[in-house]
Amino acid sequence: MDAADPGFAAGRFLGGSAIVWQLEGNGLIDRSNALKTFRPEAVSRSSDLKLSLLRFGDGAFEQYYWRDGVGVDRPLRIRPRAHWPSNNEVGIIEAWQFARKIGAELIMVVPLRETLDCDAIEAPDGAQLAANLVEFCNGRSPGLQYGQQQGWRPSTYVGEEVLPGGSPLSGKREFKVEGSYLAGEKAPDGYFAWLREYFGHPEPLNIRFWEVGNETYWEYFDGKPWAHPAKYRELFVKFVDAMKAKDPTILVGAQGLTHRILLTDLPERHRAGWIWSEAVFGKPPEYSEAYQKADFIILHEYMGPQAASEDTEAEYRALFREVRAMEDRLTVYRSRYPKPLFITEYNVQYGVFVGSDPLHRKHQHRLKSALAIACMQNAFLRRQVDAACFYYLLDLASGPGGWKWYPTFRLIYDDIDRDTGERRRGVTVPYYALQLYNSRTPGRYVLPVTVSGADGLDVVALRSPARTLSLFVVNQSSSRSVATRITLNGFVPAARATVSTLNSPDGMEGCVYVDPSRAGITVSQVNVSGSSFSYTFPAHSLTVIDFEPREDSPREPEPPSGDDPPPLPDPGSQSPNPAGIEVQVTANNPSPLPGDTVTFTSVCRNLGSSTLEETTVTFQVPEGMELIPSSISPAGAYSPITRKVEWTVTGLKPGHSRQLRCSARVK
Numbered sequence: 001m002d003a004a005d006p007g008f009a010a011g012r013f014l015g016g017s018a019i020v021w022q023l024e025g026n027g028l029i030d031r032s033n034a035l036k037t038f039r040p041e042a043v044s045r046s047s048d049l050k051l052s053l054l055r056f057g058d059g060a061f062e063q064y065y066w067r068d069g070v071g072v073d074r075p076l077r078i079r080p081r082a083h084w085p086s087n088n089e090v091g092i093i094e095a096w097q098f099a100r101k102i103g104a105e106l107i108m109v110v111p112l113r114e115t116l117d118c119d120a121i122e123a124p125d126g127a128q129l130a131a132n133l134v135e136f137c138n139g140r141s142p143g144l145q146y147g148q149q150q151g152w153r154p155s156t157y158v159g160e161e162v163l164p165g166g167s168p169l170s171g172k173r174e175f176k177v178e179g180s181y182l183a184g185e186k187a188p189d190g191y192f193a194w195l196r197e198y199f200g201h202p203e204p205l206n207i208r209f210w211e212v213g214n215e216t217y218w219e220y221f222d223g224k225p226w227a228h229p230a231k232y233r234e235l236f237v238k239f240v241d242a243m244k245a246k247d248p249t250i251l252v253g254a255q256g257l258t259h260r261i262l263l264t265d266l267p268e269r270h271r272a273g274w275i276w277s278e279a280v281f282g283k284p285p286e287y288s289e290a291y292q293k294a295d296f297i298i299l300h301e302y303m304g305p306q307a308a309s310e311d312t313e314a315e316y317r318a319l320f321r322e323v324r325a326m327e328d329r330l331t332v333y334r335s336r337y338p339k340p341l342f343i344t345e346y347n348v349q350y351g352v353f354v355g356s357d358p359l360h361r362k363h364q365h366r367l368k369s370a371l372a373i374a375c376m377q378n379a380f381l382r383r384q385v386d387a388a389c390f391y392y393l394l395d396l397a398s399g400p401g402g403w404k405w406y407p408t409f410r411l412i413y414d415d416i417d418r419d420t421g422e423r424r425r426g427v428t429v430p431y432y433a434l435q436l437y438n439s440r441t442p443g444r445y446v447l448p449v450t451v452s453g454a455d456g457l458d459v460v461a462l463r464s465p466a467r468t469l470s471l472f473v474v475n476q477s478s479s480r481s482v483a484t485r486i487t488l489n490g491f492v493p494a495a496r497a498t499v500s501t502l503n504s505p506d507g508m509e510g511c512v513y514v515d516p517s518r519a520g521i522t523v524s525q526v527n528v529s530g531s532s533f534s535y536t537f538p539a540h541s542l543t544v545i546d547f548e549p550r551e552d553s554p555r556e557p558e559p560p561s562g563d564d565p566p567p568l569p570d571p572g573s574q575s576p577n578p579a580g581i582e583v584q585v586t587a588n589n590p591s592p593l594p595g596d597t598v599t600f601t602s603v604c605r606n607l608g609s610s611t612l613e614e615t616t617v618t619f620q621v622p623e624g625m626e627l628i629p630s631s632i633s634p635a636g637a638y639s640p641i642t643r644k645v646e647w648t649v650t651g652l653k654p655g656h657s658r659q660l661r662c663s664a665r666v667k
Helices: 022-027 040-049 094-103 124-136 143-150 191-198 230-245 274-281 289-295 314-336 358-365 367-382 431-438
Strands: 013-018 053-056 105-108 156-158 172-177 209-212 251-255 298-302 341-348 387-390 412-416 425-427 445-447 457-463 468-473 480-488 496-503 520-527 532-537 541-547 581-586 597-606 612-620 625-633 637-639 645-652 657-666
Touching: 013 367, 013 431, 022 094, 040 094, 040 412, 040 431, 053 094, 053 387, 094 496, 105 124, 105 289, 105 341, 124 191, 124 298, 143 191, 143 496, 143 541, 143 581, 156 496, 172 251, 209 230, 209 431, 230 251, 230 289, 251 289, 274 289, 298 314, 314 341, 314 367, 314 597, 341 367, 358 367, 358 445, 358 597, 367 387, 367 457, 367 468, 367 496, 367 541, 431 445, 431 496, 431 520, 431 541, 468 581, 468 645, 520 657, 532 541, 581 612, 597 612, 612 657, 645 657
Parallel strands: 013 053, 013 387, 053 105, 105 209, 209 251, 251 298, 298 341, 341 387
Antiparallel strands: 156 172, 412 425, 445 457, 457 468, 468 541, 480 532, 496 520, 496 541, 581 597, 597 657, 612 645, 625 657, 637 645
């Protein structure tokens, strides 16, 4: 490893994951109390994972309708090819709140065309729908009073609730009333930002990252004119112009494709993914307008066999061979389309796609899959991928086998075992692998590494501005430990280094479901004698060695002057809260019964560097509760129409806070 080389910056958002709107965001909501907060284990385990990016609005089947997940009157929906309804308890606001709670940024997927039913001819214009969502999320509200003066009202929902097995069209439909505008309808400027404030969120959410469409290249969209690559190219331009007219600071990604997957016989859907990308982005150097307007390119990568094999060694070789093939594709893709790459879905694919046995999905959660995911992370680092979202984060549905009946993907789980009927909860082995990367990747530089005479080792080296150096080493062998000599050029380590090893006594098939202790991370210390020393990497393992520099170690080289492709804008330059204001709300009784009184305390803090002259703090009284007006302290205003309490806070000095209280009774 060459520490004298400045290397290049590691991807800023490689520690990402995803939740979807179905079934309360994969079971994100805690329904054990009237407040419907987030599940504690979802918050704690996601925070421990140190996620940097959270993807929401999965546009599978191009069906998600953002207005369904806003406000209090949310309809049930059942998406095509599914067998369960979703009540939309987790919408854009809840996804944003959860992302902020765990310290992640949000990336939002907008459907290429809204279709409560995939074949609905009357579906609204997708670009207008997306632009309205951008305004709802990022626009500045003209104020509740202004909206009332204009006669603005929210739309409503009518119709029967959808039942399992029914059509999405059998559910409630958004209905226009006087003064209201539908989610896909052109409205006066500020209406949808006003709608956000009406539903309790006066300040903009400032969501930076957006995707247009989701896997539009798949064969189940055959015959949809909007899914043809030439049409997607045209629509993307229309979408990005409409969305950036609402907020020019957002970054919008367009769909690319590298996967060699069977699509259709159409030339534009050739087995080689380049055909789709060339039809959308053009052939270098003649790039299309869609390519010019895209801030980043979106890729999805799923690796490995569909089924486990009795010949396990052949299965393991195939698994890691596909990861290497993916890295080769990324190398070529980067050379053809030198823009930031966001891999917003990736995973192994046991038992997932058409023709596979769903029972094989359990292999997604074993050590072999965790090591493949570690190799994917190494590939993302080497190929300068900017963001990567593991698909997906949670499976907390508590049903037999999880929310898809067979445990699929997931890092954090709470379900009932299909075979034993016993409750089980915890984290899967891939969680541990990503935990090792997510805690070390941000702010690091990828350094050159040469591996020779050590077959089966996949190695990446990272160095931080604080000069800590980390080696990530995957031993892909299922049976053979690898003894090797490590040479650290331009770096003199301290006498002892920290070693973190992910492994299992059960080998590649190690899993945590039966016994959580059968796989995990062990931490130890190792003596290091100078810049060259020997180490043995155990079979079927991910090892991370963290070195601190010795006092007389050479000075760290200057960071590289630039990145190729161009780097993304600094997230600090578009802070979601530039004034440094933080408001936290707590309740003294998280599980109230009918008739109980709950006191809510809002703490407003000034985290900025200057005195906050004046601001308004708003509290939304939860549904099913009745405010006690005399409890508002200090004095504030309450609107029984919007069910909001508002306080005016003035003269708040840097570092100081103000407590605001009110009480409500459960009906």
